[in-house]
Amino acid sequence: MGVPHIKAGDWAGAGYGYGYAQAQDNLCTMADGFLTYRGERSEFFGAQAKPPASSTIGKPANIDSDFFHRHVITDEVIDAMDRAQPAAIRGMVEGFAAGYNRYVRDLKSGAVDKGNAHAACRSEAWVRPVSSTDIFRRMYATNLAAGYSNFLSNIANAAPPGAGVSSPGASDAQPMALQVGGAAGVGSNMIGFGTAATGDSSPLLFGNPHWYWRGPDRFYQAQLTIPGQLDASGTSFLGVPVLLIGFNNDIAWSHTVSAARRFGLYQLALVPGDATSYLRDGKPVKMQARGITVKVKRASGRVEPVTRTLYASEYGPLVNLGAINPALAWNRSAAFAIRDINADNFRTFRTWLRWAQAKSLDELMAIQREEASIPWVNTVAVGRGSAQAWYGDVGAVPNVSREQVANCTTPAGKAMEAVLPRVPVFDGSRSACDWQTDADSVQKGAIGASRMPNLLRDDYVANMNDSYWLANPKAPLTGYPAIFGPTGSDAQSFRTRLGHLIAQGTAKGATVEAIERxxxxxxxxxxxxxxxxxxxxxxxxxxxxxxxxAQTGESFSPPRGVDTGPACEVLKAWNNTGVASARGAHVWDEFWARAVRLPADKLYAVPFSANDPIGTPRGLKASAADDLRQAFGAAVLRVQASGYALDAPRGEALFVTRNGRKVPLSGGCDTQGYFTVMCSENPLDKGGYTMDGDPNGNSYMQIVRFPAGGVEAHTLLSFSLSDDPASAHNADYTRAYSAGQWLRLPFSESEIKADAAYSSVTIRE
Structure with missing residues (x-):
């Protein structure tokens, strides 16, 4: 499958090999991403064009992306991040940039890959060398996925009344988003089994991020080895030289997006007559004005400078909340600033590197508590010799007390609660409303590790993106600060419920084979x-x-008649799965997507109960029959319009194309309760559930256990290592995923050299 094993004598060498390997497989996407983080998209692609794929910033207009990144990822921020890193990370960053540059240089000179490799970009002027600063910018951007990044255009267009942004082509403010990945978010599954579930001496980890298939945030799999210092396998985002999910000889970990809020808003009381100054404890404070200029390519091809003046407060950048309500826009008496706890969190990559070197689960847990840096994800981990599995939502989280929520939330904040639940919207004019600091807080304004949710169990711990509450339903977690998420008030997702049933169903039999199936x-x-x-x-x-x-908003006049018989027969025969051979899954998907739009109290016969969170809600109300018939009829019409037969195999409607050939896939979307997530944004009647556009779903998957004397790891990378159509590794992993063929990944050097696909290349300069 082309998974590289980078072996080097020092940290810079490991980074060098990793940068070279990533560029060799994904050059065009990486080069495009570096333009984003430098704020240079408009110079090459124009102001209103958008990135070719979604990422944690969504797909904003280039002009907004450029101003945002130059505003929040300043030279001062990157200098602070650089200073906070150990020598090992600085070495990897420097080496990564040099390795990337080596590949770019060799490709452009014709020294390597002389055929069609990276044909889409190899001759473009925007494919150019990067610096260590560029790599740090890319790494820092990772931190912001649950805060600033969801307000990108709101930050890039924030201006005092009467000023507006001082440039043409300004974009509208984006609607509010709380989840990593936008309004719908992206998700993941992970389960850590203790030895009471595996039935032997080794725990077992299953990690299953549902993530972007395209773009700069897609995963890249590798193993990094520096004899005596590092030997770890796993995955990171493109452009990141540190493994974010993975394992070594003694521990394994994975992540899911957390329900905890990582940002807050401050309402600023402005100084009368000065809309760029605010009051704090009765004293005026001048905002920091930043005149930012970006280059913009016009339709004529001419490149011209465009300038905006953007503002920052001591809390963070000013943000335009007019998308919630025009009354919340920056006016002459009030404005809003956003604070992202991870804007000052420079410990994330240090934590992941320390984990990659850890020798036990106890050490991993101690590092997580000591650094308290994990930015916006939950963690599940297991370790050699440990009977228990670990769950923790232990990271950087705003520290706001109940008393502050009661006394500091502004009237506007209370009005926004419905659209920004559990987001602190505080009075910025009083220092009493500053985020608090505990005795064990690692960072100012962050909750101390002793008050963060965690659980050790010898049966299992799990998370499927609901809150920390039910890491194991036998031991519900409660009593933690409300900002971490609901406990008992909200129904669990159907995927969460199924995940727990899977975990419970493999009790006493959590083997690799059982989990793979x-x-x-x-x-x-x-x-x-x-x-x-x-x-x-x-x-x-x-x-x-x-x-x-109801799904599309269409009205039919006169009504359209649908015979129920054929679709009913298909669904009665359907096996209730989304495996590639299953017939009729798309009919159910279209029906349930419409049915679930009904309010829960009108749809379910038995409502959610905190006393039975895995078993409720259940049943359908008889009174919902008319609405369900309308949903069913609309679904059948949609299938008929698509051209797919009612009994078409799943893999005919759900697929990805590689070099002109369709690869059938299994799975479905979170809405329908699929645990195997393969979710296309493309409507069925617009070409099927193709994963060729901007989808998310199963990405890097790992099952890891620690038998005596070694590591047993099975992995999949659903979209394959390379996004270059000319690469031999553009589709091989994808076809293996399609066939359900997990890769038994070699880990020790002897296993790697004995692998039938082993080859070795040495690069140096």
Missing amino acids: ATLDSRAYTAELFKAPALEMVCGVPRIEVKGD
Whole structure:
């Protein structure tokens, strides 16, 4: 599958090899990403064009992206980040930049890959050398995914009243988003099994991030070795020289996006007559004005400078909240600033590097508590010789007390609670409303590690993106600060419920083989729960007069008639999975996407209960029959419009294209309760559920255990290592994923050299 094993004599050498390998496989995406982090997209692609793929900043207009990155990732920030790193990380960063540059130089000179490699970009002027500063910018941007990045255009367009942004082509403010990955977010599954579940002396980790298939944040798999100092395997984002998820000889860890809020807003009371000064404890404070100029390529091809003046407060950058309500826009009496706890968190990569060197689960846990730096994800980990598995939402989280929430939340903050739940929106005019610091806080304004959720269990711990509450339903976690997420008030997602059932179903039998099967069998949990009662309601009516489609907002006048018989027969025969051979999964997906739009109190017969969180809600209300029939009829119409047969195999409708050939896939979206997530943003009637556009889903997957004398690791990288169509590794891993063929990954040097696909290349300069 082309997974590189980088072996070097020092940290700079390891970074050098890793930078070279990533560039060799993903040059165009990396070079495009470096333009983003430098704030140079508009210079080459124009102001209103957008990035070719989504990432943790979404797909903003280039002009907004450029101003945002230059505003929040300043030279001063990067200098501070650089100073906070140990020599090992600085060496890897310097080496990574040099290795990337070596490949760019060799490619452009024709010394390597003389064929069609990277044909889309190899001759472009924007593919150019990078510096250590560029790598640090890319790394720092990773921190901001749960805060600033979700407000990119709101920050890039924040201006005092009457001023506006001082440039043409300004974009509208984006709607609010709380999740990493935007309004819908991206997710993941992870389960750590203790020895009570595995039945032997080794715990087992299953890690399954659902992540971007394209763009600068896609994962890259590798093993990094410096004899005597580092030997770890796993994955990182493109452009990042440190493994973020992975394992070594003694420990393994994975992450899921956390429900904890990582940012807050401050409402500033402005000085009368001066909209760029605010009051703090009765004294005026001048905002920091930053005149920022970016180069913009016009339609004529001419490149011209464009300037905006953006502002920052002591809390963070000013932000335009007019997308929530025009009354919340910056006016003559009030403005809003955003504070991201991870803006001052320079410990993240140091933590991950220390984990890659850790010798035990106890050491990993101690590092996590000591650094308290993990930016916006939960952690599950296991270790050699440990009977228990570890869960922790232990990282950088704003420290706001109940008393502050009661006394500091402004009237505007209370009004925003519905759209910004658990986000502190405080009065910025009082120092009493500053985020607090505990005795064990590692960072000013952050919660101390002793008050962060964690759990050790010898059966299992898990997280599927709901809050920390049910890391194990047998031992609910409560009593932690509310900012970490709800406990007992909100229904768990269907994927979370299915994940716990999978974990519980493998009790006393959590073997590699059992987990491989369970995690790729593509069960659609909503079908298991609701298909029978739903079909009883809709199939008893031979014909439905469909008045409209709630999913698309269409109204049909006159109504469109749908015969229920054919679709009902298909769904009755369907096996309730999204495996590639299953027939009819797309019919259920279209139906449930519409059915679930009904309010929960109108849809479910048994509502959510905190006393039975894995078993509720369940059943369908008889009174929902008419609405469900309309949803069913609209779904059938959508399938008919798509050209796919009602009984088309899943892999015909869900696929990815590699070099002109469709690769059938299994899975589905979170909404329908698939644990095997393979979620296309493309409508069925617009070419099927293709993963060729801007999807997310299963990405880097690992199953790791620690038998005596070695490491047993099985991995998949669903989209393959290279996004270059000319690469031999553009589709091989994807075809293996399609076939459900996990890679038994060699780890020791003897295993690696004995692998049938082993080859060795030495690079130096």
